[in-house]
Structure formats: C-alpha cells, structure tokens
Amino acid sequence: MLKKIAEMDSGAVLITGDGKRLAEIYLNVWGSRGKRILAEHLPFKVDGDVYIGSPFEGDDFDVYLILNPLSRPKEEREKLTEWLKEHRDKLVLLYESKYVKDSITRYKLRNFIDYLIAYKRETVGFERVDVMRLDGGKVVGGKTYVRRR
Template identity: 80%
Template structure:
C-alpha cells in the first residue's frame, strides 16, 4: 500500500507522528515525475526543486505540502477543509508532527483524506507504520508495517 501512495496522481495523504523520512520519499518520488511542488515551509530537506509559499494563494502547482494541519486554529482548519475540497484533482501531502491514528475521527478534515500514514517509533527497538485508506471519512483498508532498527 505504501508503493500505491507513491504512484498517486491526485488525492490527499496525511502523515502523522513526525514521519520525515516517509514524507521526504513521497515528495522526492512525486518531484522526479516532473511535478511542481509548493511547500508552506520545509521541516526536512528534499532533493529536487521545491517552491516555498502559501498554498492558499496559488493554483499553479501539482503537489502541495501543508505542515501541521491539525494543530491549527478552528478557523484555519475550516479554511483548509474548504481549500482541500476545491483541490481534489491535485496531490496534497499533509504533514503533522503529532501522532494521530484513531483520533482522526475527531477532525472534520478526515472527509478529504484518502490515505492516513501514522508513524510511531517504539521504545523497544522498532518502528511501526500504520497505513489506512479512507473514503468519505470511513476506513476502507488498513495495513501495518513493522521495522526493527
């Protein structure tokens, strides 16, 4: 399911739990196909060309990176939901530092998310990545990946 996300042409992907490496992999994969990327700012380094600016002011890009969408005020989250609704034909990567998996149901943004990737680094020497496919805010498919380090 992780490879399927890298091959997306449109939709919204939410990465939670500070999964910088996953976000970097997806943005690099999408950038290599010739897509133009606009980021609010970069919390990590990315190979390739990335433009910095507000995604709410430009419709000229193929991929958007929005950082910490769930940690915003209620008014900003409402503006983001409206923006996501009008940009269903674009790729949007929502990158959240805090870990959110099952509690995504508390947020109205869940209706616009196609994939949720919840990254968690455990204290006993492994990483866990839960990938959930959503349709209209409901879980359709789920898979868990575990990696020892």
C-alpha cells in the same frame, strides 16, 4: 499500500507522528516524476525544486505540502477543509508532527483524506507504520508495517 501512495496523481495523504523520512520520500518521488511542488516550508531536505509559499495563494502547482494541519486553530482548519474540497485534482501531502491515528475521527479533515499514515517509534527497538485507506472519512482498508532498528 505505500507504493500505491507513491504512484498517486491526485488526492490527499496525511502523515502523522513525525514521519519526516516518509514525507521526504514521497516528495522526492513525486518531484522526480516532474510534478511541481509548493511547500509552506520544509522541515526536511528534498531533492529537486520545491517552491516555498502559501498553498492558498497559488493554483498552478501539482503537489502541495501543508504542515501541521491538525494543530491549527479551528478557523484555519475550516479554511483548509474548504481549500481541500476545491483541490481534489491535486496531490496534497498533509504533514502533522503529532501522532494521530484513531482520533482522526474528531476532525472534519478526515472526509478529504485518501490515506492516513501514522508513524510511531516504539521504545522496544522498532518503528511501526500504520497505513489506512479512507473513503468519506471512514477506514476502508489498512496495513501495518514494522521495522526493527
């Protein structure tokens, strides 16, 4: 399922739980395929060219990185929801530093997300990644990956 996300050409992916390494991998893969990337700012290193700016001001990019969409005020989340509705033909990576998994149902944003990746570092020496496929805001498939440190 993680590989399928890397091969996407359009859609929205939400990574929660401070999964910087996963977000970095996806941006690098998409950038290596020749896609132009616009990020609000970069909390991690990305190989290749990444433009910094507001995603709401430019429509000539293939991939957009939007940071902490769920932590924003309600008005900004509604603006983002409208923007996502208009940009279904683009790749959008939503990166949320706080952990959100089942509580995604509280947000309208769930209706525009194709995949939710919930990263969690457990205290007993392993990392857990839950990947869920969403369709119309409902979970239609999922897989859990575990990595021991």
